Amino acid sequence: MKSMRSLHSHTRLLALIASIALPFASAQPKPVTAERIIAADSEPQNWLAHGRTYGEQRYSPLKQVNDGNVDKLGLAWSYATNSTRGLQATPIVVDGRMYATGVWSVVYALDAKTGKELWAYDPQVPREWGRYACCDAVNRGVALWGDALYFATLDGRLISLDARTGKQRWEINTIDRTKPYTITGAPRVIKGKVLIGNGGGEYGVRGYFSAYDADTGRLAWRFFTVPGNPRDGFESPEMEAAAKTWTGEWWTGGGGGTVWDSMAYDPDLDTLYVGTGNGSPWARSIRSPGGGDNLYLSSILALDPDTGRLKWHYQVTPGDNWDYTATQHMILAELPIGGKPRKVLMQAPKNGFFYVIDRVTGELLSADKYIPATWASHVDMKTGRPVETPEGDWSKETKLIVPAAFGGHNWHPMAFNPQTGLVYIPAMQPAGIYPPSTEFLRTGKYTRQEMFWNPGVDWNNYANTVYAILAQTGGNLPQDRGYLKAWDPVAKKTRWEIEYPAFWNGGLLTTAGNLLFQGTGDGRFVAYSADQGKTLWSVPTMVGIVAPPVTYSVDGEQYIAVLAGYGGAGAVTGGDPRTMASGKYLNEGHILAFKLGGTAPLPKISERNLDIPEPPASTATAAQVENGKYRYAATCMVCHGALVVSGGVVPDLRRLTAEKHSIFKQIVYDGVIHSAGMPRMGDLVSEQDVADIQAYIIERSQQDRAAAATAAAKK
Numbered sequence: 139m140k141s142m143r144s145l146h147s148h149t150r151l152l153a154l155i156a157s158i159a160l161p162f163a164s165a166q167p168k169p170v171t172a173e174r175i176i177a178a179d180s181e182p183q184n185w186l187a188h189g190r191t192y193g194e195q196r197y198s199p200l201k202q203v204n205d206g207n208v209d210k211l212g213l214a215w216s217y218a219t220n221s222t223r224g225l226q227a228t229p230i231v232v233d234g235r236m237y238a239t240g241v242w243s244v245v246y247a248l249d250a251k252t253g254k255e256l257w258a259y260d261p262q263v264p265r266e267w268g269r270y271a272c273c274d275a276v277n278r279g280v281a282l283w284g285d286a287l288y289f290a291t292l293d294g295r296l297i298s299l300d301a302r303t304g305k306q307r308w309e310i311n312t313i314d315r316t317k318p319y320t321i322t323g324a325p326r327v328i329k330g331k332v333l334i335g336n337g338g339g340e341y342g343v344r345g346y347f348s349a350y351d352a353d354t355g356r357l358a359w360r361f362f363t364v365p366g367n368p369r370d371g372f373e374s375p376e377m378e379a380a381a382k383t384w385t386g387e388w389w390t391g392g393g394g395g396t397v398w399d400s401m402a403y404d405p406d407l408d409t410l411y412v413g414t415g416n417g418s419p420w421a422r423s424i425r426s427p428g429g430g431d432n433l434y435l436s437s438i439l440a441l442d443p444d445t446g447r448l449k450w451h452y453q454v455t456p457g458d459n460w461d462y463t464a465t466q467h468m469i470l471a472e473l474p475i476g477g478k479p480r481k482v483l484m485q486a487p488k489n490g491f492f493y494v495i496d497r498v499t500g501e502l503l504s505a506d507k508y509i510p511a512t513w514a515s516h517v518d519m520k521t522g523r524p525v526e527t528p529e530g531d532w533s534k535e536t537k538l539i540v541p542a543a544f545g546g547h548n549w550h551p552m553a554f555n556p557q558t559g560l561v562y563i564p565a566m567q568p569a570g571i572y573p574p575s576t577e578f579l580r581t582g583k584y585t586r587q588e589m590f591w592n593p594g595v596d597w598n599n600y601a602n603t604v605y606a607i608l609a610q611t612g613g614n615l616p617q618d619r620g621y622l623k624a625w626d627p628v629a630k631k632t633r634w635e636i637e638y639p640a641f642w643n644g645g646l647l648t649t650a651g652n653l654l655f656q657g658t659g660d661g662r663f664v665a666y667s668a669d670q671g672k673t674l675w676s677v678p679t680m681v682g683i684v685a686p687p688v689t690y691s692v693d694g695e696q697y698i699a700v701l702a703g704y705g706g707a708g709a710v711t712g713g714d715p716r717t718m719a720s721g722k723y724l725n726e727g728h729i730l731a732f733k734l735g736g737t738a739p740l741p742k743i744s745e746r747n748l749d750i751p752e753p754p755a756s757t758a759t760a761a762q763v764e765n766g767k768y769r770y771a772a773t774c775m776v777c778h779g780a781l782v783v784s785g786g787v788v789p790d791l792r793r794l795t796a797e798k799h800s801i802f803k804q805i806v807y808d809g810v811i812h813s814a815g816m817p818r819m820g821d822l823v824s825e826q827d828v829a830d831i832q833a834y835i836i837e838r839s840q841q842d843r844a845a846a847a848t849a850a851a852k853k
């Protein structure tokens with residue numbers, strides 16, 4: 139009996155040890171492999187890769203949450219990122235752990251069931267680098283491979299961490315650090331190689347993307363997207379061919395073509411697809427004065443992922459002239475076209491046309507407007523080329539063109555639901571002012587503003603045209619609209635659509651539960667029926683959402699998670715703060731996870747003080763204010779917003795305190811608060827310019843104080 143008891147207690151002890159050890163063992167995710175990602179549908183509880191699968195459909199087979207019970211969704215947990223700028227990441231979820239990125243490229247590892255932080259990693263991005271980011275200090279997420287995690291930083295580094303501990307494995311530099319490159323995109327890992335591009339097309343850089351060995355960080359290959367100076371020799375036969383489509387001394391402006399977001403992979407065809415960006419500068423008359431298509435700007439590239447050699451390309455906007463990138467989300471699917479199943483690639487690039495392409499051959503199958511674009515009448519299916527309109531030609535005079543540089547669709551991911559056959563597009567209809575450079579029209583020369591936003595337009599024209607249109611329309615720029623569109627890629631038309639108050643809204647997730655999830659710029663998280671677009675559930679997040687939701691499950695419970703934190707180009711440069719949550723509330727970032735019956739309270743978000751304080755008295759002359767207006771548009775507007783009206787993500791300068799006004803020169807010219815994210819501008823503007831910018835800000839503050847007083851008196 140004694141020995142039995144002893145054996146029994148020994149067994150109990152073992153069981154006790156096992157019960158202590160097991161949670162640790164099971165809490166560690168299993169290594170992520172190509173086989174797992176390719177067979178992602180066999181483990182729908184996870185979200186293993188950026189678009190869930192290599193084909194990037196953003197469709198989940200999970201259906202515990204469905205159109206019959208979605209109204210029972212409640213918050214399961216929230217995690218405060220302690221940031222007030224844009225959150226754009228797709229969380230990766232592996233075996234109960236979530237990995238996401240936030241502002242300034244910080245990485246978070248959380249328990250996906252509770253939201254408890256497991257570790258966080260701050261790569262210490264120098265805040266001065268924010269000056270090179272056209273579109274906010276954002277990051278779109280991580281990739282996992284084996285037990286390692288990969289992400290890139292705003293200042294161009296690629297870093298690998300141990301996903302279990304957050305300890306650094308390696309860090310490499312991917313850019314020429316004397317050039318204003320930035321990285322906001324998520325890396326992808328294919329066959330043991332980490333793929334990453336970069337941004338900077340508005341800053342005079344030359345685009346490329348690279349493949350690095352996942353174990354060592356060693357460069358495997360690099361594909362430049364536009365040719366450099368032919369005198370330096372060509373890196374590849376692709377560049378030699380591309381150079382024939384450029385004229386003049388294009389390399390002096392960098393050329394552009396940056397690969398800042400979209401990639402997809404077909405393991406059966408062993409083909410990598412990459413979308414490329416706009417021309418640098420935007421104005422093609424400056425960039426390539428003798429004309430030409432300017433390969434491989436605004437193109438979809440199909441490549442061999444082992445070698446980086448090009449298989450085929452399709453250029454959506456030949457000779458781009460409008461910042462019409464093809465870096466937008468690409469979805470791989472099989473569609474019945476002409477009665478035959480075809481392996482297709484689908485994209486809704488900025489230019490307003492929805493493209494269906496045979497991804498085996500690169501053959502264009504259809505190209506149809508998903509918004510009323512005015513720059514081209516149609517795409518000629520014989521040549522595969524857009525037919526440009528006179529309305530789109532801004533080479534000689536300022537034009538208002540749809541879409542604006544924000545695009546008919548920007549980086550916000552779409553989703554494809556194989557059950558409905560619909561592609562859901564976070565679509566926009568912004569109108570853009572394109573003013574040609576008066577210097578270039580007069581002299582045939584264009585003075586580049588080095589190391590700064592530099593798209594080849596004229597800011598005097600820009601500001602004056604904005605004021606003329608505002609005067610005509612009583613204060614509203616026309617047609618800045620935001621939509622959710624359900625696009626039928628076979629019938630080539632919109633099946634249904636929802637119009638939103640803000641034009642800049644969130645990415646999409648669709649599920650087998652006949653659901654479609656989207657966050658909005660006005661601060662809601664909404665579930666629609668995927669087939670009909672009926673609103674089934676909605677919660678006020680009070681924070682605008684641009685990130686795409688994901689879904690996963692832990693211990694048999696399905697979660698829907700999304701990052702809430704407004705940001706990106708449409709939030710900093712554009713947008714009407716009256717339509718955006720960030721115009722009314724502080725933009726306090728959170729990761730939110732919902733489940734059926736969740737009872738956690740939504741985070742309390744602070745209201746913004748919208749009063750415009752009395753600015754200091756100004757003695758500036760009208761000519762100085764005019765110079766300040768021009769300098770503001772050229773130097774400040776890209777982050778602080780047109781007409782000194784900010785969407786709230788970056789400080790609204792009409793609300794500067796007396797203390798900030800008193801050190802305005804030190805802030806702007808000397809950079810005394812650069813560690814807070816406001817870079818030094820002393821190399822771009824003179825001390826007199828800074829004084830004039832301040833005078834212009836004071837004038838705008840006074841104008842809007844007076845307008846607010848008049849409005850209050852009318853009430």
Ligand code: CA
Pocket residue numbers: 339340415416461463
């Ligand atoms: Ca661009």
